Amino acid sequence: MARMKFLCDAERCIECNACSVACKNEHEVPWGMVRRRVLTVNDGEEGQERSLSIACMHCTDAPCIAVCPVECIYQNDYGIVLHDKDLCIGCGYCFYACPFGAPQFPQQSNFGSRGKMDKCTFCAGGPEEPGSEAELRKYGRNRIAEGKLPLCAEMCSTRSLLAGDGDQLSEIYRERVQRRGYGSGAWGWETAYYGPRTGS
Amino acid sequence: MARAFGGIAAVVFIALLVWTLYAGFVSSDRVVPTDGVIGGGAPDPVAENAADYATLMERAQLQRWRGETGPSPEGEQTALENGEQPAGQAPEERVQLWLSRTEAQSDLLQSRRFVEGQTALPGEVLGVFSQPQGRVWRAFRNNWVVFGGGVYIFGISALLALFLAWRGRVEVEEGFSGESVLRFNVFERANHWMTAVSFVLLALTGVVILYGRDLIRPWLGPQTFADLASGSAWLHMMLILPFTIGLFVMLLAWVAQNLPKRVDWEWLKRGGGMGSEESLNPPAPKFNAGQKIVFWAVILGGSVLVASGLNLMFPFLLLGYSGMEISQTVHVITGLLMIGLIIGHIYIGTIGMEGAFDAMWSGRVDRNWAKEHHSLWFDDLLAKGKLRSHAHASTETRKTG
Numbered sequence: 001m002a003r004m005k006f007l008c009d010a011e012r013c014i015e016c017n018a019c020s021v022a023c024k025n026e027h028e029v030p031w032g033m034v035r036r037r038v039l040t041v042n043d044g045e046e047g048q049e050r051s052l053s054i055a056c057m058h059c060t061d062a063p064c065i066a067v068c069p070v071e072c073i074y075q076n077d078y079g080i081v082l083h084d085k086d087l088c089i090g091c092g093y094c095f096y097a098c099p100f101g102a103p104q105f106p107q108q109s110n111f112g113s114r115g116k117m118d119k120c121t122f123c124a125g126g127p128e129e130p131g132s133e134a135e136l137r138k139y140g141r142n143r144i145a146e147g148k149l150p151l152c153a154e155m156c157s158t159r160s161l162l163a164g165d166g167d168q169l170s171e172i173y174r175e176r177v178q179r180r181g182y183g184s185g186a187w188g189w190e191t192a193y194y195g196p197r198t199g200s
Numbered sequence: 201m202a203r204a205f206g207g208i209a210a211v212v213f214i215a216l217l218v219w220t221l222y223a224g225f226v227s228s229d230r231v232v233p234t235d236g237v238i239g240g241g242a243p244d245p246v247a248e249n250a251a252d253y254a255t256l257m258e259r260a261q262l263q264r265w266r267g268e269t270g271p272s273p274e275g276e277q278t279a280l281e282n283g284e285q286p287a288g289q290a291p292e293e294r295v296q297l298w299l300s301r302t303e304a305q306s307d308l309l310q311s312r313r314f315v316e317g318q319t320a321l322p323g324e325v326l327g328v329f330s331q332p333q334g335r336v337w338r339a340f341r342n343n344w345v346v347f348g349g350g351v352y353i354f355g356i357s358a359l360l361a362l363f364l365a366w367r368g369r370v371e372v373e374e375g376f377s378g379e380s381v382l383r384f385n386v387f388e389r390a391n392h393w394m395t396a397v398s399f400v401l402l403a404l405t406g407v408v409i410l411y412g413r414d415l416i417r418p419w420l421g422p423q424t425f426a427d428l429a430s431g432s433a434w435l436h437m438m439l440i441l442p443f444t445i446g447l448f449v450m451l452l453a454w455v456a457q458n459l460p461k462r463v464d465w466e467w468l469k470r471g472g473g474m475g476s477e478e479s480l481n482p483p484a485p486k487f488n489a490g491q492k493i494v495f496w497a498v499i500l501g502g503s504v505l506v507a508s509g510l511n512l513m514f515p516f517l518l519l520g521y522s523g524m525e526i527s528q529t530v531h532v533i534t535g536l537l538m539i540g541l542i543i544g545h546i547y548i549g550t551i552g553m554e555g556a557f558d559a560m561w562s563g564r565v566d567r568n569w570a571k572e573h574h575s576l577w578f579d580d581l582l583a584k585g586k587l588r589s590h591a592h593a594s595t596e597t598r599k600t601g
Contacts (some may be wrong), residue, residue, distance in 0.1 A: 002253060003298050039327055041317035052317065054329055060298045063338040065231045069409045070426045071417065075233040076244060079298065084237045087426035089433050091409065092515055096525050097338045099330050110513045112434035127237060127244045147255035153263060164260025166298075170305050172264045186308040187315075191332045194302045194309065 003079045004122055005166040005193065006153070007173055008053050010184050012160035015040060015051035019152035019161050023055070023120070026151045027140025033104035035120040036152050050184060053152065053161045055120035056081060056102035057192035064094035064103065078144075079166075080122040085138045090114040099191045122163070123150040166193070202551060206364025213358035220354055224347030229339075232291035239422050325516050337525040345529070346410065349536040356540040360547045370474065370553040372568050380564035381587055383486075388453055389563050395446030398439045403539050405432035405439075410532060440509060447502040454495060457487050463576065464489035486577040494545050501538045505531060 015038055023029065023036040036055035042048035058081045065073045065081065072087035073094065090113035094103040106115030116138075125142030128135035135142055143151060153163035162169045170186065177183035235243040289297070302309075315329040384392070408416065408429055417425040466482055467489040473481035487495065508531035511517075515524055549556050555569040567587060570578045581587045 002256065003301075034321060034326070037319055037321055037326055039317035039319040039329055041315055041329060043318045052329055060295060061231045063335050066229050066342055067338050069413050070429045071238050071413055071422070072426065074235070074237055074244075075231060076235045077233050077294065079233065082244065084240065084422075087237065087422055089426060089430040091433055092512075093528075095515070096521070096528060097334045099332050099334045101325055101328055101331070108515070109517075110437070110515060112437045113430065114515075127240065144256070145252075147252055147259070149256060149259045149263075154259070156263075159263050162260070162263050164263065165257060166301065166305075168257065168260045170308055172261075173308065175264070185310045186305075187310065188330050189305070190309040190312045191330050191335075194299065194305075 002165040003167070004058060004164065005079070005169055005189075006055065006057055006122075006150075007162045007169040007186050007189070009160045009162065009173060009176065010050035010052055010187055011180070011182065012158040013038070013051040013053060014158055014160070016157060019053045019156055022151045022155050026123070026143075027121075029104075029118065029140070030106065033106065033118050035102075035104065035118065050187075052187055053156075054100050054102075054188070055152070056098075056122070057100055057188055058122055059099070059192045060194070063097035063099070067093045067097045069093065076124075078124075080124050080144070081119075082121055082124060082126050082139075083117060083119070084127045085116040085118075088116045090116060100188060120150075123148070202369040203365050205551075206361045206366075206368075210358055210361035210365055213354050213361055217351060217354040217358055220347060220350035224343070224351070229342040230292075230295065232295050234291065237422055239417070323516070325521065328521065331521045333522060333525065337529065340529065341532070345532055345536075346414075349410065349532070352536060352540055353543070356543055360544060360552075364547075364551065367474065369551065372555050372566060373572055374568045376555070376569075377567040379567040379587075380558075380562075381567060381570055381581060382563055383559045383565045383570070384563045386563065389560055391446055391449045391453065392560055394442050395450060398443040398446060399538075399542060402436060402439050402443060403535070403542070405436040406532075406535050407539075408432040409436070437513060440506065440513075443502070444506050447499060447506070450495075451499055454487070455499075457485070458492045458495045460489075460492060461485070464492060481572055481575070483575045484573065484577070485580075486574055488574065490548075494541065497538070497541050501534050501541070504534045505538065508534070 017038050020034060020036045020038055024034070027035065029035055036053060038051060038053050040049060040051045042050065058075070058079050060079065062073070062075060062081050065071075065075060068083075069091060070087050070089055072085075073081060073083040075081050090105060090107070090110075092103075092105060092110055092114050094117060095101070095105070102119045104118045106118075107113070121139050121142075123141060123143035125131075125135045125145065126139035128138065130142045130145035141151075143149065148154065150163045153161045156162075162172060173183070173186060312330075312332045314331055314333070317327055317329050319327045321327075409432060412425060412429055412432075416428070420428065463483060463485065467484055470482040472488060472490050508527045511519065511527045512524070512531060519527065549560065553573075555566050556573075559565045567578075570581070570587075578587070582589055
C-alpha cells in the first residue's frame, strides 16, 4: 500500500513559484490563503542558499489531528491528511501544532473563530462525493480520484517537487544524488514522517 | 447529613481520579489512519482499487525524467517495483509500517530543527519552513495538560469532599441571632456575580474545547459536538469583556481591604480555625487571609488569563510560533488552576460554611457569624455604632450536631 508524500529537491528548486500558483488556481483558493508556498533559506549565502516549496506534508502521527478539539482532521490509508470543513471551528490549534505552517484561515484575528481551516489536500478533495460541486467548492479539485497526482508536483518545471509514494520518491531522489554527486537530503522528512520516533 | 453527602462525593471523586490516572497511563495519542472523520458518515477512499493505485504509481515514476533524456516511449517499460503491502491492515500496523522506514531512509533525513527562510508572502510565520516544537506542544497538551488537569480538578474536589465528611459544615456556634449587618453592598454583589457567571461560563466553554473531544463528542456525534464547540469558542471570546471589567472593578473595590497584614499570618498559622469544631476562629478583619489569597489569585490569575487569551485572539501579532505555543499552554494551565481555586471558593461559600452564602447573596450577614468569623471587622462595626454592643434580645440558640 502506498504512502503518499511530498519531496522537495532543494538543489533543483528555482523559486519560480509555479507550484503555488498552480495550486491556487486549481483549487480556487481564496485571497489571503496559500496552501503551498515557496521560501528561500540562507538567502544570499554563497553555496548555502536553497529554495523550497512547502505545503502540508501529510505527516505520520500528524500533530494537527492530535490537537484538533473537534476531531475534524483525519488521515486516510494512503497517509493523506484531510479535514471536514463542516466541523471545523477555526480555533487555530492545528496551526500551532503543524511543523510546516500548512493550515490557513480566512481571518487573521480570532474573534470566536478564524473561519474554516483550509490546507493542502494532496489534491484528494475531502469528505464529499468525489468530483462533486460541494467537494470542489470546499476542498478544491480531487485529482487523486481521477488517478492523477497533485498538480504542483506534476507541473514543476524542474521536477524539484515530487509527489507520490514515499519509497518511490526516495528512490528517484537517490538516483539523482548519485548522478549529480550532491544533495541536501529530503527537507522536512525527519519532522514530518519520522518525527515521533527519532531524536527528541 | 452534610457529612454523609461529603463521604459519598469523596468516593465518587476518588473513583473519577483513579479513572483519569488509569486513562492517562493506558491512552496513546498516536494518530492512526481512519479513512474518514471518526464517527462520521461513510469512509472517504480516494483511490481504492488496484488500477487506480497502479496509475498513481506510474505517474510518480513519470516525475523521474526531466533534466535528463527520458526513456524512449518505444523502449522497454520499466517494471514498477511498488512493494505493495497486503490490504486490510489494522491502522496501528500501518503507522508502524510507515515509521519502520526510518532506517531505510536515514540517508535522506536531516536533523530535526527550526528552519526559517524568506518569502515574498506577507506575514512573518509564512517564512518558517519547519518548527518541530509544534510536536512538543502537542505532546505536552495532549498528555500532561489533559490528564494533569483532570487529576488536579478531581483531586481538589475529592479533598474538599473528604474535608466535608471529616469536619462537617462549619456552623455558627452561637446560632443565628436574627440581627444582620451589611457586608457587601449591591454594587459589590452585582460585580461579584457578573465576574462569577462569566468565569463559570468561561470555565465550562474552555472545558468543552479541552475535554469535549474525549468526553462529550462520543455522546453527541461529530456535527452536534462541532456546533457546541463552535458556540463555546464564540462565548469564550465574548465573555472576555464582562470578565475583564469584573476583575478591574473588583480590584478597585476591594484592593485596600485585601492588603496583607500581620494578623493574616497569625490566621494562616492557625489554619483559619477550620481544623476542628473546638478550636476558636482566629481574629480576622473583613477579609481573612484565606479570602485575601482568593482575591489575589483571582486578580493575578485572571490577568494572566486575559493577557494570554488576548494574545490567542490575535495570533502571531506579537509573538512567533514558540510564543503562541507558550501562550496557549500558560492559558490552559492558569485556567485549570483557577478552576480548582474557584471550586474551593464555591465550596466554602455554600456547603462548607453556614451563613457564608448570604454575604454575597442578600449582602447581609448574621451578627454571630460576623463575630465568629471576622471578629476584628465585628469590633470595628461595634465601634462605629453599626451594631448594638449587646446581643439582640431574641437570640435563639440553635445548635445542631
